[in-house]
Each structure stands twice: as C-alpha cells, then as structure tokens.
Amino acid sequence: MLLMNGNCSGFGRKRARSEDDADAGCPFVMQRKMFVNQIQMDRRDERKMRQIEEKTVNMLFLGAKTSSRQQGVCQRECLRHVRLLGAGEYDFDLANCPQWMGKKADRKCRICDRQSVVHADCTNCNLELCEFCGISCHYCPEKICMNCVNLFNCQNSDVPCCERCKIFN
Incomplete structure (x- = not known):
C-alpha cells in the first residue's frame, strides 16, 4: 500500500495535519530526524557539565592572569620614546625603543x-591618532591631535602644546 503525503483519511489535501492523523486512527507514527552530537549528550550529564564549567572558569582565570595589561603598559611606555613630527613623520630613540625600527604600517x-605605524590616543580629547594626524607636545612626550593644537591657540604647529603644558606655560 502506497500513501501519498502521509495522509491516511483523505487524498484531497496536500499535507496532513497532526490532529487529523490522531483522529483518523492512522497506523503510521510521525517520524522526525534529530541530529544528536556529543554536546547534546553532555548536557544531560550533570558530572560532565561540571567538568566543562570548571575547565571554562580555569581558562578565564588563566587568560585574566596573562592579559595584555603588561603589554599595554609596555606599549604606552614605548610610545613615550616616539616623537610625532606631524605630516606622517616620526622620530624615536633607538636605545629605548628598538622594536619600532622594523615595524611596518599595520592598520x-x-x-x-x-595606514600608520604609530597608534596612540590624544592626551586632551582621547581620540586615536597616528603619525599623520597627531603631533607630540613641545614640552612633554604626550601626543595630541591637530584639532587640539588649533583649539588651544598654538599659533603654529612648530610649538604644539597639550592641555597640561598650556596651563603651566
């Protein structure tokens, strides 16, 4: 016996409804395919879920211990030895910052x-700046953007001044 579309009671419909099959007394049970993988099997096992949770927490704490805090401090300290001259030019101290020597424009x-090599934040407005759109303060090693140079009324970009140095000079 061949059934079209799984409908036991009538052949006029394109698709059988589940309540119609139950009422009509259809001898065929509705079947579904389910993909079961190891993750779904582990979700039912409480012991396995605890192991996964412990492993995840350990990985989080390990990542927190070896986070980039030290790298951020090192990069910030290294940026102190870089002097932005403006117009895409920069100068650096080879004795204190040798890793800048071979660096190419990365982003x-x-x-x-x-594309720029130096990525820093403006000390006044906290915008990202590079060797093209930023310049170093004349009095301290801080980096400032050209908008802040104009905002703080530095007559020319030969003697740029950050907010802190502008107060004391």
Whole structure:
C-alpha cells in the first residue's frame, strides 16, 4: 500500500495535519530526524557539565592572569620614546625603543584613514591618532591631535602644546 503525503483519511489535501492523523486512527507514527552530537549528550550529564564549567572558569582565570595589561603598559611606555613630527613623520630613540625600527604600517587610523605605524590616543580629547594626524607636545612626550593644537591657540604647529603644558606655560 502506497500513501501519498502521509495522509491516511483523505487524498484531497496536500499535507496532513497532526490532529487529523490522531483522529483518523492512522497506523503510521510521525517520524522526525534529530541530529544528536556529543554536546547534546553532555548536557544531560550533570558530572560532565561540571567538568566543562570548571575547565571554562580555569581558562578565564588563566587568560585574566596573562592579559595584555603588561603589554599595554609596555606599549604606552614605548610610545613615550616616539616623537610625532606631524605630516606622517616620526622620530624615536633607538636605545629605548628598538622594536619600532622594523615595524611596518599595520592598520589604518580611525581619524585620517591612512595606514600608520604609530597608534596612540590624544592626551586632551582621547581620540586615536597616528603619525599623520597627531603631533607630540613641545614640552612633554604626550601626543595630541591637530584639532587640539588649533583649539588651544598654538599659533603654529612648530610649538604644539597639550592641555597640561598650556596651563603651566
């Protein structure tokens, strides 16, 4: 016996409804395919779920211990030895910061959209800057963007001044 579309009671419908099959007394049971993988099997096992949770927590704590805090401090300290001259030029102290020597432009600056080597934050407005859109303060090693140079009324970019140095000079 061949049944079209799994409908036992009538052949006029395109698709059988589940309540119609139960009422009509259809001898065929509705079947479904389910993909069961190891993760779904482990979800039912409480012991296995505890092991997974412990492993996840251990990995989180291990990642927190070896986070990039030290790298951020090192990078910030290294940026102190880089002097932005503006117009895409920069200078650095070879004795204190040798890793800058072989570095190539690695990503685009968010402000000027150019490939840049130096990525720092403006000390006044906290915007990202690079060697094209930033310059170093004349009095201290802080980096400032050209908008802040204009905002703090530095007559020219030869003597740029950050907010802190502008107060004391």
